[in-house]
Amino acid sequence: MTRPKLRLQKALTAQASIGMVGRLWQSPTLSSTSQGSVHMNVSGRSRLGAALLVAIGLAFSNGALAQGGPGTVATGRIAGKVIERGREPIPYANVIVLGTRQGTQTDETGAFLLTNVPVGSEQIQVQAIGYDKQVQTVQVNAGQTSTLNFNFGESKVVKEIEVIEVRAEKRIDTKSSTSKQSFTAEKLRELPVDNLKAAVGVKAGVVAQGGELHFRGGRGGEVKFHFDGVEVSDPLFGGGGDIATLAVAGTDVITGGMDAEYGNALSGIVSVNTKEGTERFSGEVRWDTDRYGTPTKTFDNFDRFTFGFGGPTPVKNLTYFATYEGT
Incomplete structure (x- = not known):
């Protein structure tokens, strides 16, 4: 009977313990x-x-x-101004953070502001047109604005560009039906001719024969000469007038499609523009001859003297130019 009594005691002890725990849970102060x-x-x-x-x-x-959350980087700002010799602002200069893709540009007052710059020592470069670039180092602190100013010297010319002047003559006018050929006084001096009519005779569509000019197969009397817009003709023998070569500034030879301003012309027009005087006195003297050392060595005993001169007059804005040609 000993073994059943022992089991009964253990059971009673366990029940008492459970009851005690239940009471302690209800009243934890006990x-x-x-x-x-x-x-x-x-x-x-x-x-x-x-x-x-x-x-x-x-x-x-x-x-x-406090550190901005996981994966974020602490940043700061850089503000400053770019000026020339401590006075004049330099607008529209490029400001960049070296080693990064961050950058900005100065405004009209030369001020700039860089945001979200990583914390630490950074190199800032400023480059403006006409100036050498500058680089400075600045310390950037988290959540703070660092100040950095740039002072440039006097602007300098980077490169001098050579200016090339190009002059060209208009060869063909697509908006005009007039057939016109032109030559200047310099070209007339280069041609191997004796006078203006001989120079016109070398143009295409013109034939010089018997002292007359024939345009496109027409008669000599069908060609009209105009000097500075005024028609000129020989009153005794007919035909066009003649003029000293030193007095010619330019000549237009019109062989077809004449405008209404050129009346009484059937074959062609020779329009001559004469030289004008300038504000400074100038002149030229020429002697054309076919002698070759001695008077006996000559082809047709040709001698021609030409001189021209011009300049200002006592009257304001009034100039003159005079020429003479004789053989």
Whole structure:
């Protein structure tokens, strides 16, 4: 009978323990038995550990929030001004952070502002047109604005561009039906001719024969000469007038499609523009001859003297130019 009595005691002890734990859970302030006291100590330590874990978690979360969250980089700003010799602002200069793709441009007052610049030592480069580029180092702090100013010297010319003047003559006028050929006084001087009529005779569509000019197969009397817009003809023998070569500034030879301003012309027009005087006195003298050293060595005993001169007059804006030609 000993073994059943022992089992009955263990069962009663276990039931009493369960009852005691139930009472302690309902009234945690009770501590009448040693078992209840042990239960209260274990519960207090568990609550203290939980409170410590919560405090540590809050501390780490506050630290992460203070640093801008995980994966973010602390940045700052750089502000400054770009000026010339400490006075004049330099607008529209390029400002860049070396080693990055960050940059900006100065405004009309020469001021600039760089945002989101990584924290640390950074090199800032400024380059403006007409100036040498400058590089400075600045320390950038998180959430702060660093000041950096640039002072350039006097602007200098980077490169001198050579100016080339190009002059060209208009060969063909697609908006005109007039057939016209022209030559200048310089070209007339280069041609191997004796006078103006001989120079006109070398043009296409013109034939010089018997002292007359024939345009496109027409008669000599069908060609009209105009000097500065005025028709000129020989009153005794007919035909066109003649003029000294030094007096010619330019000549237009019109062989077809004459305008209405050229009346009484059937074959062609020779329009001559004469030289004018300038504000400075100038002149030229020429002697044309076919002698070759001695008077006996001559082809047709040709000698021609020509001189021309012009300049200002006492009357304001009035000039003159005079020529003479004789053989």
